[in-house]
Amino acid sequence: MVATATTDRSIEIWFEFGSPYSYLSVMRIVELATAAGVRPSWQPFLLGPIFRELGWQSSPFLEQPEKCAYMWVDLARQCRKYGLAWTQPTVFPRLAVLPLRVALLCRDEPWIGDFCSGVMIQAFAQDRDVGLEAHVAEVLTVLEQPAASIIAAAQSDANKLALRHQTERARRLGIFGAPTFLVAGEIFWGNDRLDDALAFARER
Amino acid sequence: MVATATTDRSIEIWFEFGSPYSYLSVMRIVELATAAGVRPSWQPFLLGPIFRELGWQSSPFLEQPEKCAYMWVDLARQCRKYGLAWTQPTVFPRLAVLPLRVALLCRDEPWIGDFCSGVMIQAFAQDRDVGLEAHVAEVLTVLEQPAASIIAAAQSDANKLALRHQTERARRLGIFGAPTFLVAGEIFWGNDRLDDALAFARER
Structure with missing residues (x-):
């Protein structure tokens, strides 16, 4: 077989701005x-409805004090390992519907990676409420994007519906947490599997 | 400060023979x-009572079909990555009280690592019931140990109580799953943190 130069190697990253391990990825x-x-394909979705369908009230971490306490220690250590800034959020989980709507609307823009990083830094390095319009606008403005019109489009009925559909798609794919990576139909769950998922994408 | 040649760098591995991710570690x-x-310190304990105290009936994996289905896919992939044999168990989780009692009794023996590997291979490479006395005896016999007397001592009231105490100790340490690594009081949860835990033990 001849190798095809045009092979589109991609990795879907399913993530939530409220999810600490999504921050790492x-x-x-x-x-x-x-x-x-490998090309990242950005797939923002809402974790809340997924968790509720799986029988949890909120984040599974909140269901167990031991696991939650460990999670914060682990995240601080992982951030040190990866050289990422870290501030334990004073509110958890934070609602991130607005930035998720913007991310979905703009997921094919060249600046989508920077937008997602910007929101994540607000959430997990600066302990700020990423659900606030002013904070989302701030990230867009730094990226020299027209914040007001993008936010208006993100809040349109069509885009709200699109995020609901995206979340239902996550459920149908069998996604139960974030981040989740999808490569050629194979699911890899968690920041700890990012390297495996990329290796799989590369070797296909 | 002068480095001490006698520094005892050790890592506690808290594990269960019924736990697939413990197999990897x-x-x-x-x-x-x-x-x-770094010297491994073997810490077998019972996961069942821990899970019940945390509000689960059994393994948290059994509470969710999606997560459980993913776990089997993930384990097969991880075993490929690490070059370990793998057969998905037809019964899950398997009760492993007897081999855990033996492991606790013999945890300071020079052959304890080989005993634990032998039981794990039965469980996750050969799909055998590791709770059966004959299977435990088989592992001990391969290691040229007196199986009958070790098993009798493992089943003594004193050793049964010791395993209960060990499990209560796990609970007090904040352990909520297996494998868990303990280095100088710091907890690292999951096979994915073995390398971090060893790095921490080495750098102390």
């Missing part, structure tokens, strides 16, 4: 995927 | 710890 994926010759 | 730890100059 959103901050890491562009550099790692670029090094692997 | 039990099979990997001796080689990795040796390379890191």
Whole structure:
């Protein structure tokens, strides 16, 4: 078989701005995927409805004090390992519907990776409420994008519906947490599997 | 400060023979710890009582079909990555009280690592019931140990109580799953953190 130069190697990253482990992957994926010759495909979705359908009230971490306490220790350590800034959020989980709507609307824009990183830094390095319009606008403005019109489009009925459909798609794919990576139909769950998922994408 | 040649760098591995992710770590730890100059300290315990105290009926994986289905796919992939044999167990989770009692009784024996690997291979490479006395005896016999007397001592009231106490100790330490690594009071949860835990043990 002749290798095809046009092979489109891609990795879907399913993420939530409220998810601490999504923070790690959103901050890491562009550099790692670029090094692997793999294109990230950004797939924002709402974790809340998924968790509720799976029988949890909220984040599974909140269901267990031990696991939650460990999670914060682990995240601080992982951030040190990866050289990422970290501030434990004073509110958890934070609602991130607005930035998720913007991310979905703009997921094919060249600046989508920077937008996602910007929101994640607000959430997990600066302990800020990423659901606030002013904070979303701030990220867009830094990226020299027309914040007001993008936010208006993100809040349109069509785009609200699109995020609901995206979340239903996550459910149908069998996604039960974030981040989740999808490569050629194979699911890899968690920041700890990003390298495996990229290796799989590269070797296909 | 002068470095002390006698520094005892050790890593506690808290594990269960019924736990698939414990399989990965039990099979990997001796080689990795040796390379890191760290001594493994074997800490078998019962996961069942911990899970029940945390509000689960059984393994948290059984509470969710999606997560459980993913776990089997993930384990097969992880075993490929680490070069470990793998057969998805037809019964899950398997009760492993007897081999855990033996492991606790014999945890300071020079052959404890081989015993643990032997039981894990029965469980996750050969799909055999590791709770059966004949299977435990088989592992001990291969290691040229007096199986009958060890099993009798493992089943003594004193050793049964010791395993209950060990499990209560796990609970007090904040352990909520297996494998868990303990280094100088710091908890690292999951096979995915074995390398971090060893790095932490090495750098202390």
